[in-house]
Amino acid sequence: MSEITDTLETTLENPVSGIDQSSGNFKYDMTYDFDAGTGLNERTVDYISSVKKEAPWIHDFRQSALKTFFAKPLPTHWATRDLENINFDKIRYYLSQGQKPKRTWAEVPEDIKRTFERLGIPEQERKFLAGVEAQFDSEAAYSNIKEAVSKQGVIFMNSTEALREHPEIFRKYFGKVIPTGDNKFSALNSAVFSGGSFIYVPPGVKVSHPLQAYFRINAENFGQFERTLIICDEGSELTYMEGCTAPKFSTATLHSAVVELVALKGAKIQYITVQNWSSNVFNLVTKRGLAHEEAEIKWIDCNIGSRLTMKYPGVVLKGRKSRGEVISIALANDGQHQDTGAKMVHAADETTSTVVSKSISVGQGRATYRGVVHIPKNLKGCKNNTECDALLINTNSRTDTYPAITVRGDRHAVQHEASVSKVSAEQIFYMQQRGLTEGQAMSLSVNGFINDLARQFPMEYSVELKRLIDLEMEGSVG
Amino acid sequence: MAETASDRPVVAAALGGFTPDVFARHLESAPSWWHERKRAAYSRFEALPMPGRTDESWRFSNLSGIRIDGFTPDAAPPAGTAAASAAFSLAAPPMLTFVNGRLASRGELPAHLAAKGVVVSTLSEAAARSPELLREHFMAQPQKLGSAKFAALHEAFIADGAFVHVPRGVEVDMPIVLIHSASGAGTAVFPHTLIIAEDNSKVTVVDHFHSNDTLGQFACGANDLYAGHGARITYAAAQCWSLETLSFQFNSTVVRRDARVQSLNLHLGARQARHESLSQLQAPGGFSEMLALTVASGAREFDQRTLQIHQAPNTKSDLLYKNVLLDRSRTIFSGLIIVDPDAQKTDAYQSNRNLMLSEDAESNSLPGLEIQANDVRCTHGATSSPIDADQAFYLKSRGIPEKAANELLIFGFFEEVLCRLENEELHAALRDLVRTRLGR
Numbered sequence: 001m002s003e004i005t006d007t008l009e010t011t012l013e014n015p016v017s018g019i020d021q022s023s024g025n026f027k028y029d030m031t032y033d034f035d036a037g038t039g040l041n042e043r044t045v046d047y048i049s050s051v052k053k054e055a056p057w058i059h060d061f062r063q064s065a066l067k068t069f070f071a072k073p074l075p076t077h078w079a080t081r082d083l084e085n086i087n088f089d090k091i092r093y094y095l096s097q098g099q100k101p102k103r104t105w106a107e108v109p110e111d112i113k114r115t116f117e118r119l120g121i122p123e124q125e126r127k128f129l130a131g132v133e134a135q136f137d138s139e140a141a142y143s144n145i146k147e148a149v150s151k152q153g154v155i156f157m158n159s160t161e162a163l164r165e166h167p168e169i170f171r172k173y174f175g176k177v178i179p180t181g182d183n184k185f186s187a188l189n190s191a192v193f194s195g196g197s198f199i200y201v202p203p204g205v206k207v208s209h210p211l212q213a214y215f216r217i218n219a220e221n222f223g224q225f226e227r228t229l230i231i232c233d234e235g236s237e238l239t240y241m242e243g244c245t246a247p248k249f250s251t252a253t254l255h256s257a258v259v260e261l262v263a264l265k266g267a268k269i270q271y272i273t274v275q276n277w278s279s280n281v282f283n284l285v286t287k288r289g290l291a292h293e294e295a296e297i298k299w300i301d302c303n304i305g306s307r308l309t310m311k312y313p314g315v316v317l318k319g320r321k322s323r324g325e326v327i328s329i330a331l332a333n334d335g336q337h338q339d340t341g342a343k344m345v346h347a348a349d350e351t352t353s354t355v356v357s358k359s360i361s362v363g364q365g366r367a368t369y370r371g372v373v374h375i376p377k378n379l380k381g382c383k384n385n386t387e388c389d390a391l392l393i394n395t396n397s398r399t400d401t402y403p404a405i406t407v408r409g410d411r412h413a414v415q416h417e418a419s420v421s422k423v424s425a426e427q428i429f430y431m432q433q434r435g436l437t438e439g440q441a442m443s444l445s446v447n448g449f450i451n452d453l454a455r456q457f458p459m460e461y462s463v464e465l466k467r468l469i470d471l472e473m474e475g476s477v478g
Numbered sequence: 479m480a481e482t483a484s485d486r487p488v489v490a491a492a493l494g495g496f497t498p499d500v501f502a503r504h505l506e507s508a509p510s511w512w513h514e515r516k517r518a519a520y521s522r523f524e525a526l527p528m529p530g531r532t533d534e535s536w537r538f539s540n541l542s543g544i545r546i547d548g549f550t551p552d553a554a555p556p557a558g559t560a561a562a563s564a565a566f567s568l569a570a571p572p573m574l575t576f577v578n579g580r581l582a583s584r585g586e587l588p589a590h591l592a593a594k595g596v597v598v599s600t601l602s603e604a605a606a607r608s609p610e611l612l613r614e615h616f617m618a619q620p621q622k623l624g625s626a627k628f629a630a631l632h633e634a635f636i637a638d639g640a641f642v643h644v645p646r647g648v649e650v651d652m653p654i655v656l657i658h659s660a661s662g663a664g665t666a667v668f669p670h671t672l673i674i675a676e677d678n679s680k681v682t683v684v685d686h687f688h689s690n691d692t693l694g695q696f697a698c699g700a701n702d703l704y705a706g707h708g709a710r711i712t713y714a715a716a717q718c719w720s721l722e723t724l725s726f727q728f729n730s731t732v733v734r735r736d737a738r739v740q741s742l743n744l745h746l747g748a749r750q751a752r753h754e755s756l757s758q759l760q761a762p763g764g765f766s767e768m769l770a771l772t773v774a775s776g777a778r779e780f781d782q783r784t785l786q787i788h789q790a791p792n793t794k795s796d797l798l799y800k801n802v803l804l805d806r807s808r809t810i811f812s813g814l815i816i817v818d819p820d821a822q823k824t825d826a827y828q829s830n831r832n833l834m835l836s837e838d839a840e841s842n843s844l845p846g847l848e849i850q851a852n853d854v855r856c857t858h859g860a861t862s863s864p865i866d867a868d869q870a871f872y873l874k875s876r877g878i879p880e881k882a883a884n885e886l887l888i889f890g891f892f893e894e895v896l897c898r899l900e901n902e903e904l905h906a907a908l909r910d911l912v913r914t915r916l917g918r
Contacts, residue, residue, distance in 0.1 A: 077532045377838060392852035396819060401847040404537070407862035408841075410834040414863065420849050420856040 039089045042066060045191055048094045052160050052194065055167065065180040065190030072184040080337060082308050086282055091254055093192040093225070149207060155200040156211060159227045162198030169200050173231055177260040177290045177316070186286040189225045189258040196226030196257065201236040201267075210239040210272070210458060228259040232267035232295075241272040241458065253281045255306075261289035261297055265319065268296045274461055276305035276468065279335055283309040288343070291351075293319030300456060302329040303338050304468050312370060314343030317351035317382075328357040329450050329465075332365030332397075333472050341370035341403075342386075350381040357388040358450050361397035362472060371403040373414060380411035388418040391449050393442070393473075423449075443473040492528045494546030495666075496631060504551055504635055511605050519633035526627035535624030538810045538842040539781050543750040544724065549666035549696040551635045553578055556662050566686050566716065568655055568907050573598045575657040577690070579637035579667050591650060597643040598654055601670065604641035611643065615674055615704050619730040623754035623783045628726045632668050632698045639670025644679040646706075653682040653904055660697060660719070661690040669699035675709035675737075682712040682901060687719055689747070694722035697748075702730050705737035707761070712740045714904060716911055719747035721776065727753045731768075733793070735761035742899065744908055745772040745780055746915040752781040759786070759793035759821075768797040769895050773915050774807035774839070784813040786828065788821040797828045800895055802888055803839035812844040815858065819850040828858035833865065833891050835884075888916070 037044070045066050049059040074083045149156065155166060162170050180190040201207060232238050255277060263269045269289065277283050283306040289297035299313035315324025326342035344353035359367035369388045390399040401418045423445045431441035447454070447466055454462045501520050505513060529536040529544070555577045571585040581600050597604070605612055621629045640656045658669035675681050689695055697719055705711045719725050725748040731739050745751060757766040772780045786795040801809045811830040832841035843860035865887050873883035892912060899905045 078534050377840070390847075390849070392849065392854075395822070395852050396850070397852055398850045399847065400849070401845070401858070403843070403845060403860070405843040405860055405862065406538070406840065407832070407834065408839065409837045410839065410864040411837070412834070412862065412864075414861060416843065416845065416858075416860040418845070418847060418858050420847060420854060422852045422854070 038092050040066070040091070040093055040192070044093050048192060048194065051094070054160075054163065057171075058163060061175065061180075062191050065187050068181045069184060069187035069191055072181070072187060074184060079310060080308065080339065082337065083282075083284075086254055094194055149209070149211070152205045152207070153202040154205060154207060155198070157198055159196045159198050159229070160194065162229075166198075166200070169231065170198055170229060173260065173262050174229060175260075177262060178258055178286050178288050182286060185256045185284040186258050189227060189256050189286070193225045193227035193258065195224070196228040196259075197230070197240075198228070199230040199238065199240065201230075201232045201238050203233040204235045205233075206237040207239070210241050212241045224255045224257070226257045228257065229262075230260070230269060230271070231262045232264060232269050234264045235266040236264075237268040239270040239272065239458075241461070242274075253277075255281050255283045255285070257285045257287075259285070259287040263289065263291045263295035263297050263322075265293045266295060267292070268298075270298045270300065271313075272300040272457060272461065273302060274457075274465065275301075275303045275309065275311075278305060279307050279333075281306045283311065285309075285311040287311065287313040289313075289315045289324070291315055291317050291319060291322035291324055293348075294321045295319060296323045296325075298325040298327070299342075300327045301340065302457070302461075302465060303340055304331045304465075304472065305336075306338075307335065308337045308339065310339045312341040312343050312372070314345065314372075315353060316345045316347060317353065318347050320348045321350045322348065323351070324353040326355045326357075327453050327456055328355070328359075328369075329453055330357070330359040330367050331469065331472055332359070332361050332367040334363040334365060337366045337368065339368040339370060341368075341372075343372045344374070344384055345372070346375045346379060346382045346384070349379055351379075352383045354384070355386040355388075356453060357386075358391070358453055359388075359399060360391045360393065360446055360449065360469075361399050362393045364394075364396050364398070366398040366400070368400040368402065369418070371416075373403070373405045373407075373416070375407045375409070375412050375414065377408040379409065382412040382414075384412075384414045384416075386416040388416075389449075390418070390420045391446065392420065392422050393446070439474065443470050446473055493524065495549050496523070496546065496551070496635065498524075500551065501634060507552055508637070509602055509605070511609070516634050519630045522630035523627055523634055526630065528627065529624065533624065535783065535812075537812070537844065539752070540750065540779050540808070543779060546631075546696065546724075549664050551579075551666045551668070552637060553662055553665040555582075555690075566655075566907055567910055568653060568684065568903060570652045570655055572655040572657045572686075574600065574640050575659070576638065576640070576669060577659050578661060578665055579669070581638060588652070591648075594648045595645040596648060596650055597641065599641050601636075601639040601641050601672065604643070604672075608643070611674060612641075612672075615702055616672055617700065617702065619702065619732065619756065619758065621728070622756055622785055623728075625726060625728060625752065625754055628698055629700060629728050632670070632700050632726075632728070635666065635698075636668040636670055639668075639672065640685075642671070642673045642681065642683055644675045644681045644709075646676040647678045648676075649680040650682065653684050653901060655684045655686065657686045657688070658699065659688050659690050660695045660723075662695075663693040664695070665693075666696040666698070669697065671701040673702070673711060673713065674704045675706060675711050677706040677734075678708040679706070680710040682904070683714075684904065685713070685715040687715065687717045687725075687747070689718075689720035689723060692720045692722065694724075694749070695720060697723055697725045697727075699726070700728040700730075703739055703741065704732045705734060705739045705764075707735040707737060709734070709737045710739075711737075712899070712901070714742045714744070714899070714908065716744045716908060717747055717751065717753075718911065718915075719751075721747060721749060721778070723748045725751040727751070729753070729755040731755070731757045731766055733757065733759050733761075733764035733766050736763035737761075738765045738767075740767040740769070740898070742769040742771070742895070742908070744911060745770065745782075746911060748778065748780075750779045750781070752783070755782070755784045757784075757786050757795055759788050759790060759795060761790045762792040764790070765794040766796075767898065768795065768799075769898060770799040771892050771895050771912070772799075772801040772809060773804070773912065774801060774809050775804040777806045779808045779810070781810045782812070784811075784828075786813075786815045786826055788815070788817045788824040788826060791821055792823045793821065794825040795827070798831075798895055799829070800831045800833070800891060801841060802833045802835060802891065803841055804835050806836070806838040808840045808842070810842045810844075811860070812842075812846070813858070814846040814848060815856055817849045817851050817854055817856065822851050822853040824851065824854040824856065826854070826856045830860045831891070832860075832862040833888065834862055835864070835888075885916070
């Protein structure tokens with residue numbers, strides 16, 4: 001009984017109390033030391049490479065990626081035509097304050113700290129001293145690796161530093177899971193990437209604290225192209241989290257990251273994302289993991305913000321008995337299109353993959369699930385299970401589901417299931433006659449819809465998620 | 479310069495053997511009332527490109543298998559061709575039998591049906607008697623599933639077809655059987671069936687497509703189903719073309735208020751077959767049940783594309799497509815449910831089940847949803863798996879040999895679909911066709 005009243009009491013309070021709703025609506029003037037100007041050509045790439053004092057092979061890698069980017073057409077034969085509204089000539093491809101990543105909080109410039117404070121970062125900071133790689137614009141403005149983690153031999157640094165200091169580890173896998181030519185936007189990232197985390201976990205090391213990084217965009221017309229590569233050596237374990245909020249700007253911003261994961265034999269990687277870009281951001285991200293024998297890769301992906309997100313985290317199941325999992329939550333409000341999904345490529349016997357996707361469309365929002373499950377010939381004992389549920393809140397909300405499943409051979413079991421529904425009127429009625437407003441009831445019901453997935457997030461994230469949903473559901477009824 | 483040279487063969491390939499000369503010859507033999515429509519259709523065929531590699535509605539299709547040269551329309555059937563289809567065992571005699579697109583023989587419509595105004599005739603006869611019905615319903619629906627080019631080809635080269643018209647309130651108590659057959663190597667046929675069931679009428683129509691030999695042919699057929707308010711249409715099509723044939727079939731179903739259409743497509747023949755099926759639920763209370771069974775063997779490819787469009791509130795659709803895959807065969811199922819913004823209370827279902835019986839078979843499923851209304855119930859599912867090990871074990875433990883057990887399980891797999899047919903005789907006849915095809 002007490003449990004029930006407790007829950008009710010907390011819900012009856014203003015669900016958004018304690019959240020500064022104007023957060024995200026501010027901008028501090030920044031002075032950028034290095035600025036590649038707007039537009040993209042070979043000189044931009046030369047410039048980025050020279051500012052970062054990169055080895056010749058990286059420079060060549062960037063230049064050839066640029067050619068691929070120009071050669072590839074936009075994928076509008078299957079994707080939304082909204083992509084055509086990206087003006088690649090108006091985007092700044094690189095700027096930086098020219099600062100080296102800081103080791104301690106005290107060394108972080110005061111104005112940057114102020115931005116973080118408005119976003120509620122310091123609390124998180126205190127909680128997660130284990131490993132913070134906070135990226136401010138393209139360079140990591142702050143990075144702090146807990147002593148214990150580095151003592152275990154874990155390498156956690158930004159991409160520029162890592163390629164300079166540990167090429168022997170990172171070069172081998174860099175660009176191998178997601179080849180430059182994978183798609184137009186992975187090519188773009190390969191040409192102009194800066195920032196992002198590179199992590200190496202030595203054999204058998206289990207990183208007990210989740211490593212975290214915050215990515216932010218804080219310049220008009222400035223695209224962010226971070227590059228993340230995580231390698232977990234045999235038998236090691238890692239949880240990595242990224243979350244983002246961005247100040248609002250008037251013109252569209254492009255965010256195009258590439259994230260590569262490599263789980264060697266028996267390793268486990270869990271990668272958690274909470275994406276909450278402002279609603280003018282094009283968020284076109286390529287994420288893929290490579291799972292070796294008996295390894296496990298799990299993507300937990302939550303998309304709430306942005307104008308258009310196109311993101312299909314994938315796992316290539318390369319080793320026998322490897323496992324891949326994608327848990328996806330998407331919330332699309334007015335003017336937003338969340339085009340998310342998963343890609344499972346089975347390339348070895350007895351591999352298993354699971355996809356669970358839940359999307360919520362509010363107002364004129366559009367949520368799309370797009371998935372690929374591929375089981376080629378000559379394999380046996382592969383399994384895939386995919387479930388997609390969509391919840392439509394308003395009469396003009398929209399949802400789409402476009403899976404593609406290819407199975408070869410008679411020794412696999414694959415199933416896909418999807419459903420579309422609305423919030424049950426009985427539930428809302430019940431809650432209303434218990435004294436909740438329609439809005440509160442709706443919010444509770446939506447939180448219930450994703451509850452079993454949200455519970456898989458670390459506590460801080462699932463609390464944040466609940467608050468974000470409360471915020472998004474405001475004004476969606478009536 | 480080099481580019482212009484390489485352009486030419488592409489243009490030629492886009493027309494295949496259906497060049498303007500061939501079309502001009504075809505027009506000479508076609509009735510004059512049809513000329514204008516056919517010319518317009520041919521220009522569309524000429525103008526539209528062949529499906530390309532990045533064309534989403536042709537994703538996974540083997541485009542290199544679609545060659546439309548070397549085929550002859552209006553080929554006279556070789557002498558001594560027997561047009562009867564012995565394999566199809568229905569008591570009702572066929573009403574119309576077409577060989578190479580032309581009417582070869584016809585059965586007599588029972589007097590009580592003729593008296594009520596039921597018409598089973600050729601399209602040419604219908605054009606003379608009720609041109610307004612033809613104008614309204616013949617190829618009148620949009621081509622939304624990727625084959626606009628081949629649908630235009632169908633309309634340009636069609637020689638004749640079947641026309642079934644059931645007046646308001648009339649119930650036809652026997653299945654109307656129509657046979658479309660092809661004879662001779664390289665023959666191109668363009669079978670067509672147009673069914674108009676007026677308000678509150680009821681009719682069952684069976685199309686049987688088959689080759690009179692085992693030679694390679696080209697079949698490019700279409701059917702239009704129109705169910706007026708409260709009408710009921712049961713439509714079954716058995717596709718038994720020769721195993722060397724390239725087959726296209728385009729179905730369009732229009733469902734009006736409280737009408738119900740059940741269609742079942744049995745795919746047994748052809749080397750490569752594409753079937754497109756469009757159901758438009760235009761008024762409240764409409765229900766479209768879309769069923770299909772496919773036996774794929776050898777290196778054959780069956781490519782099925784479906785679209786269920788809910789255009790009005792309170793409509794229902796239910797799709798169940800089952801494939802059995804043997805040898806190196808491939809199947810593609812690409813389905814889409816569209817719920818228009820005003821179509822509240824839609825109940826739509828879509829299911830694709832693939833029974834994998836070979837290590838080299840490949841199934842592709844693309845079950846899709848596009849929902850723009852919120853008060854709906856829409857689900858879809860797709861599975862690909864071998865025979866259930868527990869079921870196989872159970873039968874084995876009862877002393878049933880593996881081969882017989884597998885056969886039982888395949889029939890059990892199909893039975894779920896066949897059972898939905900109300901007509902027992904039709905059910906048995908279709909099951910016999912499957913048995914013959916599986917050669918057991």
